[in-house]
Amino acid sequence: MSPKETTAWVDLQSHAYYMSQSHISTLFDESPNRFAQFGFTQDNLLLDLSKQRITDETLRLLIDLAKERGLSTWIEALFNGEHINDSEDRPALHTALRTPKGVKLEVDGVEIIEEVHQNLESMEAIVTKIHSGQWRGFTGHSINTVVNIGVGGSDLGPLMACKALAEHAPESARNLNVHFVSSMDGSQLADLLSHLNPARTLFVISSKSFTTIDTLANANTAKEWLKQASDDASEAILVSRHFIGVSASPDKALKWGIPKANQLAFWDWTGGRYSMWSTIGLPIALKLGMKGFREILAGAHAMDTHFRETPLEQNLPVLIAMVGIWNINFLNINAHAILPYDGRLSHLPAYLEQLEMESNGKSVTRKGEATTYNTCPILWGEVGTNAQHAFYQLLHQGTESVMCDFIVAAKRYHDTDNSELKHQHQLNLANCLAQSRILALGDTVIKDAESAPVYKRYKGNQPCTTLLLDELTPHTFGQIIAMYEHKVFVQSVIWDINPFDQWGVELGKKVATTLLDALTPDASIEAFDASTQGLLQHISIRNK
Structure with missing residues (x-):
């Protein structure tokens, strides 16, 4: 049955007709205790939904919809x-x-959890060897630089985590530099290699299939760089000392040259955008130590337990997902801004762009029918204070309705005597709270605002969610990411779509492969459309 045929969906449509005429500021006037009504907690997280255009009736109907869709x-x-x-x-x-x-947990006859922890132990052995200086390059010097070569989920998650939690690095990892390379054009890698010592650099090739063109192109360039730096070392020695492969296709990694001893495995049921919890997280463990990595896992597991066991009415992933459904399908808001007020979370918007748009950017149901309702919105974002000087103008006075997630830590710099740093955090918090307040309530928060010229007025009524964490730690980081993962899953259930495949991405890869031959000299290009033919001809002329 289509979600539009459920009783709750029909009731929500009627409810939305009246709520669409409401202003969030009016909802606060009518219910001064909205924060108590729509504030929800889980361990060290507080989810504030009071600045959403909702009432108790809205939430009741949304939970009814989740139940009718069989969410539990x-x-x-x-x-x-x-x-x-x-x-x-x-x-x-x-x-x-x-x-x-x-x-x-037995799946298809295999005890999964036991295998997971065996892989973690293999990863820990590698981390210990590198941190202790026992992993040595072709000259016998210890490794002091790690370059992760991946793309998409094999890059975004580890990159985000390493940036977010760098201050939690243990002493054993302080002198280890961790870099990330993902661009297919080689620009990232070429710039990086010019500054690195080949004898002390280790490359981690992260690829589920070990056939990803982007990743293998960079890996081959790195291998050639090492060959040129070492006249007498054989390729086998160079690869064994300077490459680790992380893949669900060990045979392909072996064929590329990476010995079994240098391989870490994961499973085909681990989607790329959900993979940083696996051995794909090796760069995170190298940056934070296994203790830090396990704390991230523990935070995510705490959210898993909350998601699985907490009633839907108090369940953070369910609530944030269903409010998203309300905005998208009933208030017709199809843009979503991710606004972390924390420079450490600068890569979170890009990570969530992939997580949500690759998972739920679908227009076909599980039954193979075209959807008759909107699914995933367009996501984008930036660190809040930078965004204030960029696209907040559109949020405040533009023509688009946008739902916004504000993410900030209540505590930072509390263990320092630097009063200026503490003041900076207060400035940051003040900006975060002020922006969400104005976006939701408009210039009703300003005395005598109605007397201002129209071009200075702020209409507000942009629905805002605030996620307030006690402080950013490996544990709370794990909670946040797991919460958003489960949010995506909940919405996929409501929309009856599969969030775990990405056939649109696969098509792009296939078409790119067919164009490789067309870029060689004197290749036939007649099979392509006029635009592609013209571009190929122009490229050919410019390269002669």
Whole structure:
């Protein structure tokens, strides 16, 4: 049954007709205790939904919709390893990657949790060897630089985590530099290699299939760089001392040259955008140590437990997902800004862009029918204070309705005597709270605002969510990312789409492969459209 045929959907449409005429500022006037009504907590997180255009009735109907769509049953199917990725006939078990040791979960005849922890132990052995200086390059010098070569999920998650949590690095990792390379054009790698010592650099090739063109192109360039730096070392020695492969395709990694001893494995049920919890997280463990990495896993598992066991009415991932459904499908808001007020979370918007748009950017249901309703909105974002001087003009006075997520830590610099740093954090908090307040309430918060000229007026009524964490730690970081993962899953259930495949991405890869031959001299280009033919001819002329 289509979600539009449920009783709750029909009721929400009627409810939305009246709510669309409401202003958030009026809702606050009518209910001064909105924060108590729409503030929800889980451990060290506070989710404030009071600046959304909702009432108790809205939430009740949204929870009714979740129940009619069988959300609780779907949650159990996710955690139990059922094949909910139906187009690829496999489970989606990223939650198993952060499940504590000793828990039993058998999937397709395999004890999954036991294998997960065996992989973690293999990763820990590598981390210990590098941190202790025992991993040595072709000249016998210890490794002091790691370059992660990946793309998409094999890059965005580890890059984000390393940036966000760098201050939590242990002493053993302080002198280890970790870099990330993902661009296919080689510009990132070429610039990086010009500054590195080949004898002390280790490359981590992260690729689920070990066939990703972008990743292997960079890996081959790195291998050639090492060859040129070492006249007498064989390729086998160079690869064994300077490359680690992280893949679900060990045979392909071996064929490329990476010995079994240098390989870390994960599973085909680990989606790329859900993979940083697996051995894809090796750069995170190298940056934070295994203790820090395990704290991230523990934070994510705490959110998993909350998601699985908490009633829908108090469940953070469910609430943030259903409010998103309300905005998208009933208030017709199809733009979503991610606004972290913390420079450490500068890569979070890009990470969530992939997580949400690659997962739920679908227009076909699980039954193969075209959807008759909107699904994933367009996501974008930036660190809040930078964004204030960029696209906030559109948020405040533009013609687009935009839902906004504000993310900020209550505590920072509390363990320092630097009063200026403490003051900076207060400035940051003040800006975060002020912006969400004005976006939601408009210039009703300003005395005598109605007397200002029209071009200085702020209409407000942009729905805002605030996620306030006590402080940014590996544990709270894990909670946040897991919360957004589960939000995506909840919305996929409501929309009846599969969030774990990405056939649109696969098509792009295939078409790119067919164009490689067309870029060689004297290649036939007649099979392509007129635009592509013209571009190929222009490229050919410019390269003669």
